Amino acid sequence: xxxxxxxxxxxxxxxxxxxxxxxxxxxxxxxxxxxxxxxxxxxxxxxxxxxxxxxxxxxxxxxxxxxxxxxxxxxxxxxxxxxxxxxxxxxxxxxxxxxxxxxxxxxxxxxxxxxxxxxxxxxxxxxxxxxxxxxxxxxxxxxxxxxxxxxxxxxxxxxxxxxxxxxxxxxxxxxxx
Amino acid sequence: xxxxxxxxxxxxxxxxxxxxxxxxxxxxxxxxxxxxxxxxxxxxxxxxxxxxxxxxxxxxxxxxxxxxxxxxxxxxxxxxxxxxxxxxxxxxxxxxxxxxxxxxxxxxxxxxxxxxxxxxxxxxxxxxxxxxxxxxxxxxxxxxxxxxxxxxxxxxxxxxxxxxxxxxxxxxxxxxxxxxxxxxxxxxxxxxxxxxxxxxxxxxxxxxxxxxxxxxxxxxxxxxxxxxxxxxxxxxxxxxxxxxxxxxxxxxxxxxxxxxxxxxxxxxxxxxxxxxxxxxxxxxxxxxxxxxxxxxxxxxxxxxxxxxxxxxxxxxxxxxxxxxxxxxxxxxxxxxxxxxxxxxxxxxxxxxxxxxxxxxxxxxxxxxxxxxxxxxxxxxxxxxxxx
Numbered sequence: 051x052x053x054x055x056x057x058x059x060x061x062x063x064x065x066x067x068x069x070x071x072x073x074x075x076x077x078x079x080x081x082x083x084x085x086x087x088x089x090x091x092x093x094x095x096x097x098x099x100x101x102x103x104x105x106x107x108x109x110x111x112x113x114x115x116x117x118x119x120x121x122x123x124x125x126x127x128x129x130x131x132x133x134x135x136x137x138x139x140x141x142x143x144x145x146x147x148x149x150x151x152x153x154x155x156x157x158x159x160x161x162x163x164x165x166x167x168x169x170x171x172x173x174x175x176x177x178x179x180x181x182x183x184x185x186x187x188x189x190x191x192x193x194x195x196x197x198x199x200x201x202x203x204x205x206x207x208x209x210x211x212x213x214x215x216x217x218x219x220x221x222x223x224x225x226x227x
Numbered sequence: 228x229x230x231x232x233x234x235x236x237x238x239x240x241x242x243x244x245x246x247x248x249x250x251x252x253x254x255x256x257x258x259x260x261x262x263x264x265x266x267x268x269x270x271x272x273x274x275x276x277x278x279x280x281x282x283x284x285x286x287x288x289x290x291x292x293x294x295x296x297x298x299x300x301x302x303x304x305x306x307x308x309x310x311x312x313x314x315x316x317x318x319x320x321x322x323x324x325x326x327x328x329x330x331x332x333x334x335x336x337x338x339x340x341x342x343x344x345x346x347x348x349x350x351x352x353x354x355x356x357x358x359x360x361x362x363x364x365x366x367x368x369x370x371x372x373x374x375x376x377x378x379x380x381x382x383x384x385x386x387x388x389x390x391x392x393x394x395x396x397x398x399x400x401x402x403x404x405x406x407x408x409x410x411x412x413x414x415x416x417x418x419x420x421x422x423x424x425x426x427x428x429x430x431x432x433x434x435x436x437x438x439x440x441x442x443x444x445x446x447x448x449x450x451x452x453x454x455x456x457x458x459x460x461x462x463x464x465x466x467x468x469x470x471x472x473x474x475x476x477x478x479x480x481x482x483x484x485x486x487x488x489x490x491x492x493x494x495x496x497x498x499x500x501x502x503x504x505x506x507x508x509x510x511x512x513x514x515x516x517x518x519x520x521x522x523x524x525x526x527x528x529x530x531x532x533x534x535x536x537x538x539x540x541x542x543x544x545x546x547x548x549x550x551x552x553x554x555x556x557x558x559x560x561x562x563x564x565x566x567x568x569x570x571x572x573x574x575x576x577x578x579x580x581x582x583x584x585x586x587x588x589x590x591x592x593x594x595x596x597x598x599x600x601x602x603x604x605x606x607x608x609x610x611x612x613x614x
Binding site: 155 | 289
């Protein structure tokens with residue numbers, strides 16, 4: 051990672067932390083922001099796929115499917131944005147899958163770490179249990195906008211912290227004498 | 228390749244090359260250990276994590292595929308399991324990003340293979356074993372790259388097993404299932420492969436994941452369309468490739484023992500292996516997922532000694548109970564040095580080719596020391612060897 055990428059990561063993390071705090075302060079408006087973020091995500095993902103096709107996938111067997119997918123996702127993003135009111139159930143499903151899966155992986159990694167004699171397996175286990183619990187909470191708060199926003203903000207906040215930590219990670223330089 | 232070739236067949240090759248039973252055991256243990264020396268293992272014994280030669284399934288699921296994560300993955304998989312054949316390969320009308328991945332495609336008899344074998348000369352038996360793992364995998368893993376890449380490593384519907392029948396072959400279509408807990412079943416042409424993920428850097432697109440374990444089975448003969456080959460099919464004849472790998476290992480180890488003055492690529496010890504050709508080919512063509520028992524029996528007949536089962540924890544206690552510099556003299560200590568050397572050499576070659584996918588490599592003599600200290604061990608040891 052070069053210094054510009056590190057700086058970029060640092061500022062994106064700051065923006066994510068600020069954004070999650072602002073959404074927490076006003077959950078009703080925060081929910082609208084979340085849905086807009088999700089639809090913008092689709093738009094940018096579509097653009098990303100189209101660029102990826104021209105840069106790399108056009109040399110790949112069956113690469114055209116990526117171009118077609120890009121156009122469809124881009125279109126879907128614009129369509130979603132124009133509706134601007136995504137049913138809450140989709141947002142919750144998204145949160146449930148993200149937290150449930152990463153929680154499960156963390157728990158399995160903690161068990162593996164314990165078997166290998168690692169010292170930090172308890173931290174991993176508690177992290178995994180927390181993530182998995184959040185996924186379960188999503189199941190029970192389907193009708194509460196406030197909880198949905200809170201859980202989403204927690205996820206954004208956590209990703210921001212990880213991104214920031216990554217911005218300060220040392221590059222492993224391999225030496226040749 | 229798996230334990231049958233990396234452990235038992237490597238033992239046989241080392242014995243034919245002239246090593247003693249004890250030396251063969253150290254070599255084949257090291258060759259197999261390359262598939263088990265993960266960060267989780269190293270962390271458990273307090274060893275430098277940069278010496279990791281593999282990543283376990285759960286480690287891969289947990290890994291971040293940002294730039295630093297990708298470089299770490301590439302350093303491990305390109306250095307030990309998918310040695311690039313040609314770091315300066317050319318393909319017209321491609322972006323720099325594409326060509327950087329294209330140049331990491333693994334294949335036998337590349338310049339890096341010669342460097343790998345030469346690096347193991349006059350060092351340790353652990354280094355010999357590590358080099359033999361890398362050499363053997365260049366045959367099994369050819370056409371795939373040791374970095375996550377959809378545009379290089381993807382496979383599609385066009386995938387057929389070629390089953391010998393009479394003088395020719397019958398074709399049987401292979402469709403991969405993503406069901407990690409179900410074992411492969413060659414009789415029903417049921418094979419497990421990684422999930423299709425459209426993300427270029429998804430871990431599912433690392434190495435031969437999309438083609439399942441097919442490249443690791445010695446008996447299989449198949450044809451498919453590699454993602455990078457412009458709709459031209461490739462025929463992979465594993466029994467023939469594995470036999471060449473075996474003969475090349477014997478040749479390389481004869482060089483490492485000092486019986487041959489120089490190592491040349493595309494050279495094989497066919498004459499030395501000729502008395503055993505029928506037996507080896509018979510084992511390689513046996514239609515089963517592992518031929519460990521057959522190679523074990525063959526190895527024990529060759530040496531007249533028992534080849535003990537591989538035990539990942541065999542040398543753990545010796546390393547843990549040693550202190551300070553004595554750790555470097557233990558079995559695992561020597562393996563760690565061999566692993567760091569190999570990773571350092573391959574990363575340097577990739578970096579010098581203008582490709583940053585494996586990270587940054589620095590000339591210590593002109594730039595001094597920066598970054599994580601694991602590789603400092605290598606510098607001080609090399610200095611001692613020079614003196």
